[in-house]
Amino acid sequence: MRCGKYLTKFLVNMCQFSAPLYPTSGRIIARHTCLQIIYVSPRHFRIRSEMRPPSKCQSCQPSCLYCLPFLPLVSHAGNIIGSGIFVSPKGVLENAGSVGLALIVWIVTGFITVVGALCYAELGVTIPKSGGDYSYVKDIFGGLAGFLRLWIAVLVIYPTNQAVIALTFSNYVLQPLFPTCFPPESGLRLLAAICLLLLTWVNCSSVRWATRVQDVFTAGKLLALALIIIMGIVQICKGEYFWLEPKNAFENFQEPDIGLVALAFLQGSFAYGGWNFLNYVTEELVDPYKNLPRAIFISIPLVTFVYVFANVAYVTAMSPQELLASNAVAVTFGEKLLGVMAWIMPISVALSTFGGVNGSLFTSSRLFFAGAREGHLPSVLAMIHVKRCTPIPALLFTCISTLLMLVTSDMYTLINYVGFINYLFYGVTVAGQIVLRWKKPDMPRPIKINLLFPIIYLLFWAFLLVFSLWSEPVVCGIGLAIMLTGVPVYFLGVYWQHKPKCFSDFIELLTLVSQKMCVVVYPEAEQGSGTEKANEDMEEQQQPMYQPTPTKDKDVAGQAQP
Secondary structure (H helix, E strand, O other), rough: OOHHHHHHHHHHHEEEEEEEOOOOOOOOOOOEEEEEEEEEEEEEEEEEEEEEEHOOOOOOOOOOOHHHOHHHHHHHHHHHOOOOHHHHHHHHHHHHHOHHHHHHHHHHHHHHHHHHHHHHHHHHHOOOOOOOHHHHHHHHHHHHHHHHHHHHHOOOOOHHHHHHHHHHHHHHHHOOOOOOOOHHHHHHHHHHHHHHHHHHHHHHOHHHHHHHHHHHHHHHHHHHHHHHHHHHHHHHHOOHHHHHHHHHOOOOOOOOOOHHHHHHHHHHHHHOOOOHHHHHHHHHHHHHHHHHHHHHHHHHHHHHHHHHHHHOOOOOHOHHHHHHHHOOHHHHHHHHHOOOHHHHHHHHHHHHHHHHHHHHHHHHHHHHHHHHHHHOHHHHHOOOOOOOOOOOOHHHHHHHHHHHOOOOOOOHHHHHHHHHHHHHHHHHHHHHHHHHHHHOOOOOOOOOOOOOHHHHHHHHHHHHHHHHHHHOHHHHHHHHHHHHHHHHHHHHHHHHOOOOHHHHHHHHHHHHHHHHHHHEEEEEEEEOOOHHHHHHHHHHHHHHOOOOOOOOHHHHHHHOOO
């Protein structure tokens, strides 16, 4: 304990430092707020905030999302456009059975994504909490439903997706070095781990660095996709549009099947993954009432345009059979049209996937932060660094769980298992919007959409899940089983109040060690510290704040906080 006391006193001697804006447990620290570490005991220390004018705190640099108004537009598109556009075209075409139907799938999926994003926008300003659909499901349907959403995300969704994207990055970086064979598996996994560790360090160091990485790589991959589209237009001008003519576009190369069409939509939806990114950081946005709809109506149609015309470009250079025979569609496209410049395609995919890993790390760490703040995950994940105000424990937890996924060899099957569950919770969240309208019809809603939008989304959602389950009963069934394993964990870890003292002492010791190693504290705005005026201004933007009825597990979570 002496070592911990010395560490804490050292931090107290540092005393005051500037802190960027960051979401706290119930309060918002203002932009020009200086923080002071308060020594309480060898086991406890916390942050005290003190208002200072900008002239007296020149080192206060905005590095969180309230101070980055460009994030909703550029970074939202960047978080959607990832490896999907280089992977999904084959899956969509294979299940759709024709070029024309595949293009329709891409367009309809983009429209449904806009509808779902509008539903989430209403929920995002009605329940302005970071954590996305986890926070919405928990507040509307209760702690167990929210925990199951968090459980499946922590256990499989984010670690597996990040591992697959990182492996895609390493594959496209190493493939040009092995033109006659596949890259060695050990090299692929090593480079994927390096990519993951580097981006974890960036996200731990600064929120601004993380968003800059996202913006830079978004611009790079949009330029690469623009090259694909331009080459496709050139091909059309040359008369190379055989597979775009109606009689050829809808020529089926396999028997039409409604179950396979549902799987085609599932493949297309994978490419649009990340459309709900901003709902995970709602508390960190400037003026979400304006920026959420603006991001939806600009970024998602932009992504849909890019995806559709990229697929048009693919079929101007390749026949459906050639496209289905390729595991790297963009590389095959580049080899056919770019000649000596074909190296641009592997680089563009690497840029895309590098930014995709960064965006996934950013989003998942905020989800785990929100879950820990509600008592559904270890409390140390709700702590932030004393100077950088980044959720370092949550980022490290995400990184370690993803590194463990790199050891497994059958990650693609895991993605199939969890894809069904992921879209199941999308529908549950949108259904929660209708339930909230029914239970609280008079609640102020800064963004209020027509009920036709959630109904359209739920009809599509039901079609997708029912026929996906009919086509792949084993895959979907295993996904459901993985989700249901969270039920006993919830009752043992969250609902059970009177745990043995030895268990509580062990958790407290583990939290203390983690806190000292990461130099993190619980974010807390002190009463009478001078932040009330700034917080009132912030809370005017945060209203209306949806306050759910306290639940038993939430009370337990509050008791677990030191």
